[in-house]
Amino acid sequence: MRDLFKKRILFFGGKGGVGKTTCASAMALARAKEGKRVLLVSTDPAHSTSDIFEKPFSREEREIYPGLTGIEIDADFEARRYIDGVKEQIAKLFSSSILKEAERQIELASTMPGVEEVALFDRMGELMVTHMDSYDLVVFDTAPTGHTMRLLRMPELMASWIEALSRRRRNLMKFGQNIEQAGSEPDPILATLERRKEKLEGVRARLMQHNFTGFVLVLVPERLPIEESARTAESLRDANVNVCGILVNRVLPDDLEGDFYLARRRQEQTYREEIRRRFAGYPLMWIPQFETDVYGLKNLERISEMLARPDNSAPLG
Ligand SMILES: Nc1ncnc2c1ncn2[C@@H]1O[C@H](COP(=O)(O)OP(=O)(O)OP(=O)(O)O)[C@@H](O)[C@H]1O
Numbered sequence: 121m122r123d124l125f126k127k128r129i130l131f132f133g134g135k136g137g138v139g140k141t142t143c144a145s146a147m148a149l150a151r152a153k154e155g156k157r158v159l160l161v162s163t164d165p166a167h168s169t170s171d172i173f174e175k176p177f178s179r180e181e182r183e184i185y186p187g188l189t190g191i192e193i194d195a196d197f198e199a200r201r202y203i204d205g206v207k208e209q210i211a212k213l214f215s216s217s218i219l220k221e222a223e224r225q226i227e228l229a230s231t232m233p234g235v236e237e238v239a240l241f242d243r244m245g246e247l248m249v250t251h252m253d254s255y256d257l258v259v260f261d262t263a264p265t266g267h268t269m270r271l272l273r274m275p276e277l278m279a280s281w282i283e284a285l286s287r288r289r290r291n292l293m294k295f296g297q298n299i300e301q302a303g304s305e306p307d308p309i310l311a312t313l314e315r316r317k318e319k320l321e322g323v324r325a326r327l328m329q330h331n332f333t334g335f336v337l338v339l340v341p342e343r344l345p346i347e348e349s350a351r352t353a354e355s356l357r358d359a360n361v362n363v364c365g366i367l368v369n370r371v372l373p374d375d376l377e378g379d380f381y382l383a384r385r386r387q388e389q390t391y392r393e394e395i396r397r398r399f400a401g402y403p404l405m406w407i408p409q410f411e412t413d414v415y416g417l418k419n420l421e422r423i424s425e426m427l428a429r430p431d432n433s434a435p436l437g
């Protein structure tokens with residue numbers, strides 16, 4: 121059995137437009153058809169899972185197909201919820217005299233770039249940690265590579281940020297208290313920071329748990345996507361995230377005729393060989409170019425069946 125089929129969490133990533141959403145949806149469908157309970161999560165702000173399945177997804181879990189539940193994460197909504205959560209927390213921590221000013225600061229901070237990403241990551245992390253009892257597999261359809269790499273680095277970045285905040289807080293407390301008091305009362309702010317750090321570490325551990333979580337890199341057999349995928353595979357390896365498959369999409373069929381196609385097919389052949397060479401250590405999967413765009417259950421099923429085939433790593437030239 122391919123390693124990929126043993127994972128509980130799969131990320132589908134790659135350059136813009138290569139077929140991430142199509143392939144993530146097809147994989148989710150393939151596993152649901154096997155009787156698995158699957159959650160398909162769209163994290164790309166330009167959600168297109170609804171279009172592919174021709175069924176509305178929402179920010180709450182909703183059954184799309186027997187055994188297949190979908191969610192489209194609404195980044196604006198999550199950012200709002202995140203900020204409200206933070207406000208609630210500080211309301212517990214601060215006296216009313218400075219609460220107004222603190223809230224004003226937070227409201228200001230909420231318009232800064234990056235808040236949506238933090239909130240999106242928070243929601244993804246929540247799904248990865250709390251939803252694994254309800255689902256056999258959670259599939260994340262991600263936005264183009266740069267965005268996703270930033271997301272995967274987030275626990276690391278935030279951990280150092282939280283550490284810096286905790287350090288400052290400890291120093292402040294040293295000044296504010298005399299020796300006898302120091303350390304005798306647990307500080308609520310430090311405790312909140314600590315909890316936040318633990319949560320992030322939980323998500324980070326899950327991301328790096330190779331037998332549990334894997335990243336499928338989708339590309340098309342062309343020069344730029346090959347280069348970008350090679351770089352992404354390396355970054356993922358550096359981040360200790362397991363790349364469990366390279367999915368080559370839109371491969372030209374062998375039976376085409378005409379000079380144009382033959383020339384194109386010849387060029388593609390060199391790219392296919394290059395992919396085999398450069399991604400030698402990874403399981404490869406191949407999906408052909410279809411006559412039409414892929415949407416609707418029928419089309420998706422064709423790809424699902426190809427992905428589920430145990431010999432998918434061998435065919436196509
Ligand atoms: N094998 C294929 N044959 C024909 N059309 C395909 C194939 N795979 C994907 N497509 C089409 O290519 C377009 C882009 O696919 P998709 O939306 O899955 O890419 P994406 O990587 O998720 O894009 P984005 O980066 O914008 O999220 C869609 O119109 C889809 O129907």
Ligand SMILES: [Mg+2]
Nearest residue numbers: 140141164168
């Ligand atoms: Mg997409």
